[in-house]
Amino acid sequence: MKVEIVERFMEYIKVTNENIDKEHICCAISNNNDIQVSSKKEWLKEQFREGLVFLKSVERGKCFIEYLPAENAWNPITADGYMYIDCLWVAGSFKGHGYGADLLDACMEDSKSKGKKGLCILSSGKKKPFLSDPKFLRYKGFKVCDEADNGIQLWYLPFAADAPLPEFKECARHPHIEEKGYVLYYTSQCPFNAKYVPIVEEVARENGVSFQAIHLQSKEEAQNAPTPVTTYALFYNGAYLTNEQMNDRKFLKLLSK
Template sequence: MDLVKITPENLAQEHICCALSNNADCQVLSKKAWLKERLAEGLVFLKGDVRGKCFIEYLPAEFAWAPVEADGYTFIDCLWVAGRFAGQGHSNLLLEECIRDSRERGKKGLAILSSPKKRGFLSDPNYLRHKGFAVADTAPPYFELLYLPFDGQAEPPRFGPSAKGGAQGPAADGFVLYYTNQCPFPAKYAPLIEGMARDRAVPFRSVHLTTREQARQAPTPFPTYSLFYNGAFVTHEILSEKKFEKLLLERGL
């Protein structure tokens, strides 16, 4: 498998891998607009020349849209290789390229968000531990900041103060959703579920984090998408209409 690097020159025509092929789709538009600005900050988006989800996205941790304190590290936003590519070495290839590039840039190591067990939209902890990653810090209810230091003397990264209350969000009735454009899917699904809540007269507030500073001060380790209900954390997994309907029914709403 060969790797394709997204650049300002090829961004418009290249597919961004997340099962989205229509450049006019709001999800593609939001993600590519976000990427365009991040490329100038050192973000790297590498994908396999295959049809399907097979890519890694990383950037200097100082520019990460997450409440982490990891100066000198590379922060991996996403490492996603679809199950149908399992066992073909694609994850290793992508991660090894990230390691090579980060070493050349003089980085202390890599940092990435995960959890004790495999969860959707978070990197697989079993794979990462197999590759030498260890837990640098934790935040409730289940988030782990994993790291792979290049030097045993490197200070481990940690979550910022705002992330440490991750199971407890803002004091508010109803739902509060935090999201960014780092992932393309919220551009479609955040308005959809907000509309569903509004139709049922269920209080719902969306907080669209549009700057890195806002994301780094978010009350969740995963500002890409975090949903709270009555001040308590519900999920970081991006909800479809069907999944949100189930959640509403479970709460009698």
């Protein structure tokens, strides 16, 4: 039996302030008038000045990597001299072709050329939504260097044996808050928040549920948040619940438990 092997090659493009208005941003691929797209692009424009790199496939879809110097990361970590990967996402028909490895290799090469000590990224012991796959990270040589009480882990890939270990700040090690009811911490890094946070707020009001949304609008706020994941962190009566983005259907299901 003959097996036909089809090789796929992908071209990548770096999104910058010069081309962002005409480029799609992968995880929110509708038109530029969509609140999800405009919110994410405005956030990216600000972060480009902080050294953020957004590298994506030329084809439309979820195939991209987003990273920046760890000192400017919107997470409560201490990782001076490292590059922090905000998001590495390859999904759908793009999976299984080595594109994730392509993107990570490009990040490594760029980071080394900029004199970085290594890479770091959030993950977990088992795959969680909106976090990088620990199996892939382990395969690429990453190791766990810190872990919060809620199971969110900080992984790192040092470029030298004597590179210091990145770590969570104390405020993120034990995710817990004093406020009662549902409390959401989120940033504009994820474009879905611009659409779905107001929807969930409305669902909470309609159901008489206490819900407070705290929009972290600066890296300083995010770097001192009570959670290792700042893109989306939902608490209930002080306890951390999830980093999975909620829509109206998911939130109603959560309320019914």
